[in-house]
Amino acid sequence: MLIVIILTGIALVLGVLIYFVNKLVPHKVKGVEKTEEIAGILPGINCGACGHPGCFAYAQALTKNADLILKTPCTVVLQDTEGLERLEKALGVTLDASEMSRKALIHCNGNSEVIYNYSGVGTCKAAAQLLRGYKKCPYACLGLGDCVKVCPQGAISIKPENGVAVVDPEKCTGCGLCLAECSQNLIELVPAGTKIAFLCNYAPLRDIPGREKCDA
Numbered sequence: 001m002l003i004v005i006i007l008t009g010i011a012l013v014l015g016v017l018i019y020f021v022n023k024l025v026p027h028k029v030k031g032v033e034k035t036e037e038i039a040g041i042l043p044g045i046n047c048g049a050c051g052h053p054g055c056f057a058y059a060q061a062l063t064k065n066a067d068l069i070l071k072t073p074c075t076v077v078l079q080d081t082e083g084l085e086r087l088e089k090a091l092g093v094t095l096d097a098s099e100m101s102r103k104a105l106i107h108c109n110g111n112s113e114v115i116y117n118y119s120g121v122g123t124c125k126a127a128a129q130l131l132r133g134y135k136k137c138p139y140a141c142l143g144l145g146d147c148v149k150v151c152p153q154g155a156i157s158i159k160p161e162n163g164v165a166v167v168d169p170e171k172c173t174g175c176g177l178c179l180a181e182c183s184q185n186l187i188e189l190v191p192a193g194t195k196i197a198f199l200c201n202y203a204p205l206r207d208i209p210g211r212e213k214c215d216a
Contacts, residue, residue, distance in 0.1 A: 110162030
């Protein structure tokens with residue numbers, strides 16, 4: 001009988017402790033609800049263009065520092081008016097998509113002469129290892145589509161008439177994933193409203209020893 005009374009007393013004490021712990025200890029870690037709200041607005045494609053491993057990690061960073069979006073915006077949300085408004089409300093900041101939006105631009109017009117027939121691995125990175133590529137201009141687009149493969153929006157294609165990559169500005173979200181894929185360093189993110197651009201990579205480099213630049 002004594003054992004039953006002792007066990008009952010222990011159970012009552014533990015029950016009271018559990019009740020107070022449940023009332024006093026927060027059920028969610030501080031900031032989790034805000035992070036989940038922001039993550040729900042982001043596209044969820046986890047492209048990494050914002051510099052974070054995924055959309056949830058980016059949402060966590062924005063929860064801690066809302067101004068981060070002004071430096072590294074989610075380029076997909078910038079194309080979505082409704083999503084942008086929701087993100088502004090969640091972060092308490094004002095975002096101007098027209099000023100923040102970027103589009104990929106490929107600095108090559110495709111007039112460079114082919115100087116030998118390449119038959120190796122079908123990637124620009126591989127072709128560039130052999131004499132900087134098979135065109136007279138060593139900075140020319142090789143047109144093997146490394147950038148095409150990495151674009152999540154299908155915004156890049158290869159022009160059949162000259163074998164040069166081109167960007168569809170209507171599809172491009174400015175994520176920047178194609179920049180690192182271009183072995184020729186031809187791709188640049190420019191303001192979405194850019195009307196005039198020089199489609200040649202020779203101008204900033206001016207270094208083509210032993211070769212001639214193409215007619216730009």
